Amino acid sequence: MGWIGFAARLLVGGVWIVAGALKLPDLDASVRAVRAYQLLPEAVVPAIGYALPVVEVAIGVMLVLGLLVRFNAVVSAVLFLAFVVGIASAWARGLQIDCGCFGGGGYDANATEKYPWEIARDLGLLFASLWLVRRPRTRWALDNRLVYDGTSERTMTGDPTR
Amino acid sequence: MSKKQSKATKQANMQRASERAAAIRAEHERKERRSRALVVAASVVAVLLVVVAIAWGLQQGGSGEGQTSNPPDNVVDEYALAIGADDAPVTVTVYEDLMCPYCGLFEQVSSQRLKEYAESGDVQVRYHVVSFLDGQSSDRYSTRAANAIGVVLDTAGPEAAVEFHDALFANQPEEGGSGLSDEQMIDLAVEAGADEEAIAGPIEDLKFEPWVEDATDAWSKAGFTGTPTVTVNDEKVEFESAEDLLANTEQAIEEALKN
Numbered sequence: 001m002g003w004i005g006f007a008a009r010l011l012v013g014g015v016w017i018v019a020g021a022l023k024l025p026d027l028d029a030s031v032r033a034v035r036a037y038q039l040l041p042e043a044v045v046p047a048i049g050y051a052l053p054v055v056e057v058a059i060g061v062m063l064v065l066g067l068l069v070r071f072n073a074v075v076s077a078v079l080f081l082a083f084v085v086g087i088a089s090a091w092a093r094g095l096q097i098d099c100g101c102f103g104g105g106g107y108d109a110n111a112t113e114k115y116p117w118e119i120a121r122d123l124g125l126l127f128a129s130l131w132l133v134r135r136p137r138t139r140w141a142l143d144n145r146l147v148y149d150g151t152s153e154r155t156m157t158g159d160p161t162r
Numbered sequence: 163m164s165k166k167q168s169k170a171t172k173q174a175n176m177q178r179a180s181e182r183a184a185a186i187r188a189e190h191e192r193k194e195r196r197s198r199a200l201v202v203a204a205s206v207v208a209v210l211l212v213v214v215a216i217a218w219g220l221q222q223g224g225s226g227e228g229q230t231s232n233p234p235d236n237v238v239d240e241y242a243l244a245i246g247a248d249d250a251p252v253t254v255t256v257y258e259d260l261m262c263p264y265c266g267l268f269e270q271v272s273s274q275r276l277k278e279y280a281e282s283g284d285v286q287v288r289y290h291v292v293s294f295l296d297g298q299s300s301d302r303y304s305t306r307a308a309n310a311i312g313v314v315l316d317t318a319g320p321e322a323a324v325e326f327h328d329a330l331f332a333n334q335p336e337e338g339g340s341g342l343s344d345e346q347m348i349d350l351a352v353e354a355g356a357d358e359e360a361i362a363g364p365i366e367d368l369k370f371e372p373w374v375e376d377a378t379d380a381w382s383k384a385g386f387t388g389t390p391t392v393t394v395n396d397e398k399v400e401f402e403s404a405e406d407l408l409a410n411t412e413q414a415i416e417e418a419l420k421n
Binding site: 020024025026027028029031032035036038042053054057058061062065067068097103104105106107108142146147 | 198201202205206209210212213214216217220221294296297375378379382383385387388389
């Protein structure tokens, strides 16, 4: 089981690192991408736009390192849920916007064709995050040294045959 | 009797000893847990700090945040270069990015027609240049071109600025490559009627970059997400193609003139 969690950490964490890193060079674009959803009040749009890429890279790095896996998996799941809701709502309202998932954002003439695939991808990553919330003890994680007292995930899962 | 008592005492002693050992162990674990919590907290803070530092380092150019953006002279409605009378009954605003190919296409079909409207006195045409496509060129052409337009507007007035703007679109670079160089832009600006000595410095130093950022912000905050966007008396014109956009714009102008 620890291997599945390890793979989930690399997958979800890797996606967060890439998604966040692509946005970091142009935070103003990130703000505009958030604004384009027309969901949040203008008072919070700049803060969310600036913070999101930083948070994304941070939880990505921590998931890959296996640091505070459960906590970061919860944050990850909440964000993916928010993105699914955001994209679905943009689709439902007939907005034609690039999701801004990996940088970019704003008007996109082909947006409607991309929405289903983007939602499916985020649901998959949401599922992987929830797996880690359920089973945060994984192979090759800093948590095993720092949080779980040096015991390997095999003894921690209480497998009686070991 | 005595045997029994000694057994009880032994048991009590053993219990006391194991309690003491447990207490020591618990104390030890508490300390361990605390130091581990510290290491975890420090690691999390370290990750966040590194990411924030990288984000800080990656920011291109000086951010205009908090900086007062000094708009160029001759600007209309804070961010536009305009042709046509200030008191014209209809206002057409064209939002465009110098790097946007569709804007170039729209310019090809609309430029002449909109000039005629401006000359008739019925319409003031405002070009509101934004820069959100810096990622499409290797040298931030969006921002550099918008700044150059601000410089020409500032030093040579709106007619020269609009002519320069037309020339930039006529010489629009391909997406993904490098934009026009500063020298090329200066040459085009001089052809449009600007004074080389007055414009060279501000074009190279991106004098109006904060203003360009604010212009982009204003466009985004107005609810627009793409370019070209055209409004007629602040009403957005819908479209499917560049020809469409001009036809619908003309229709909206005629309707506005009737009222």
